[in-house]
Amino acid sequence: MPTPFRYTEPLPPKSATGTVAEVYAQLALDFGIAEPSTFVVLSSAPELLAPTWALLRESLIAGAGSRTGKELVALGVSLANKCPFCVDAHTVLLHATGDHALAERLARGEAPRSEEHARVLAWGQHTRVPGAALEPYPFPREHAPAYLGTALTFHFINRIASALLTENLLPAGAQRFRAVRSLAGRTLARTVRRPARPGLALALLDHPDAGEAPAWAGGTPVGLAYAALLRAALSGAGLLDTDDQELVEAILQDWDGAHPPLSLSGFPDRRERPGARLALLAALAPYRITDEDVAAWRRPEHTDHCLVHLVAYGAFLAVDRIESSFSAQISQEAV
Structure with a gap:
């Protein structure tokens, strides 16, 4: 039977225990889908799975503002990142x-x-460009933590999905049919329209520190979830040697939001620096990751846990570059 997983073999969700089982329980209750592949693919790394879910829940689901508006932001981000799986979702x-x-x-x-919906969708698309002027917001300022958190959530999830999943949201691409899309949406309607109490996902995190939360989160649970995901994702740097880390981070520091050319000029050769290449592709063009790229890096000691962490590290470097521009704009306003 074909699966949606490209390079990993996650354990069946029914066998989950501990934190993974707790995340799945919250997903079923608050997301309406018990075993979404975007989260199952992270299950080999519970320390990544829990904050990814927490950031999504506390921004998109339980955060302030219209669910339609936040879905439009998520869709705009997914369009900007060329992630058909997430666009369909x-x-x-x-x-x-x-x-x-x-x-x-x-x-x-x-x-x-x-016009309001068009502005929110366009705003989501513009967030891919670090330093792009994002104000005035197309939503009330008091809703900014949830909208900013939603954008950052899907800059991360898009990259995970594009790197590690196939493009089909449903088997055989059934989501391409209008009747299927509508029916699938209607089955989720009760959950999506039900209010969710903020903060419940924070219990899944390992000692969240309020001092690490970014200023744009305004003291909401979104900030704690973001800080926890940052800490977990950047730990994947340990899978690269110092030279590769410095190369990847230097390229991301100068990234302007553009998609790389077809030639992938400027990317490390997969035979010489496969880890750096894989991390950079995860950051800038995860839809360009090939079987050869993964095989060139993967060794017997590189488990699914390692691969997920390396992809998450690259993905989050892009997220962090985008988030830094959010923080810089807010700091300038405060001066």
């Missing part, structure tokens, strides 16, 4: 909010009829 979730006409316009590649 958020189209289905827009059906779940009850915005069926909006979902289908976007599925056809058309712009929203509402």
